[in-house]
Amino acid sequence: MSDIPGSLRGAANIPEQEDLPVRSARRHARCLNGHDLEQAGVNGGYHHDLRTSTWTCNLCRELHLPRARWLVIEHGQPTPAEQAAERARVWPVLLVARRPEARAGIGRLELRVRDAAIADVDLQLCGVDHRGVVRRIRVDVAYLRRGFGTVMLDAAMARGPGYHWSTVELDPSPQARAFWATQAPIEQLHLGEPHYCSHMREANGDWF
Ligand SMILES: [Zn+2]
Ligand SMILES: [Zn+2]
Structure with missing residues (x-):
């Protein structure tokens, strides 16, 4: 040649x-x-x-x-946190899942680009009651307005297809309201009032 x-x-x-x-x-x-x-x-x-x-x-x-x-x-196939370091050597963009410490407790999905966490979502899931609660979506300021928050919401909801989904009380800032007003979740999502099951309440230390 x-x-x-x-x-x-x-x-x-x-x-x-x-x-x-x-x-x-x-x-x-x-x-x-x-x-x-x-x-x-x-x-x-x-x-x-x-x-x-x-x-x-x-x-x-x-x-x-x-x-x-x-x-x-690829929002539906997160890498377990224990394998993230190894996979990040090959894949510059990686969705990482951190398990909750207690059943139905708060877990986290993290999007890493070149080994820096640039967006994450905290969520609670219950496989017994088929419920999911989206707690908080964070995007690094340098990466705002590029769709990362929406990807994180899709990633969260992909953890429980067909689940009953809700969010915690929403941030009242205009930026947060604008975010939620542009979302088209893949399934019904009740905004602003978490529909916890008893397992989630127990994991949150709330027995009432
Ligand atoms: Zn076009
Ligand atoms: Zn439950």
Whole structure:
């Protein structure tokens, strides 16, 4: 084989844009600019630096719109915390699950990018009563407005398909209200009032 042309060699060294929006791997009917994806068409790709799949809305790309491409976060298969360090050597983007200390207690899902936790969600789950409570979603300020909070909500709810889902009392700030007002959870989610089961109440130290 002849030598690789210089221009191609140069291109391979240009790091890919990393501040892309993110979405969970669940089916999305519309792109981030609101196009029906069946009409607009989508193209699958791969972000080699982050070793993560991407989707691009074809219509957005033709129109040169921002947010045409997004990273696909595998929200349904978290890595147990004990295996996270090892897997992070291979996978720059990793969803990590931290088990609760007590049954039906507070567990955590953490999204790590290059071994830094940039978003997490605290949740309580009960497999006996098929209930889930989303307690708190946090996104690092440097990563806001890119869809990480929504991915964390999808990741939380993927832990209990068909469960009865609710949240704790919501943060009254306009930013938090705007977050919840844009969510379209995959199943019904009761906002602002946790529907704890007796196991969760016991784990929370509340027997009343
Ligand atoms: Zn589009
Ligand atoms: Zn329970």
